[in-house]
Amino acid sequence: MASGETFSPRERAEVERAVRIAGELSGLTFSTYVGHVDGDLRSFAAQAHAALPDPARSVMILVDPTARRMEILTGRDAGRVLSDDACRLVVLAMQSAFAVGDLVGGIVTGLQQLGEHARRPRTAHLDES
Structure with missing residues (x-):
């Protein structure tokens, strides 16, 4: 998480815990950036996402609270499950929390929902002995 100050x-x-749990549920890597962004938000987010260790399997939530803008980026592999x-549904849920002044709650909710949407399917192993 950037701009954690x-x-x-x-x-x-709370946010770090939500990042960890979303990753455990899905097998993807989640990250957040919260802070002011000069210029085009989408371009900034794309550059930040590309700089992650494994961008193909990464999901980034970027929030600029002062400008009231946000972006969710998924890498190639992450986009297959999200x-x-x-x-868009996650963005709506986050915006609802942001509208009542709950920045952290909105981010945590977004991470939880993204992790659930991307949840790895459970596998049942049959013992054939």
């Missing part, structure tokens, strides 16, 4: 230690821990429609 905007959050208290407790809030930062549809544009699923991401």
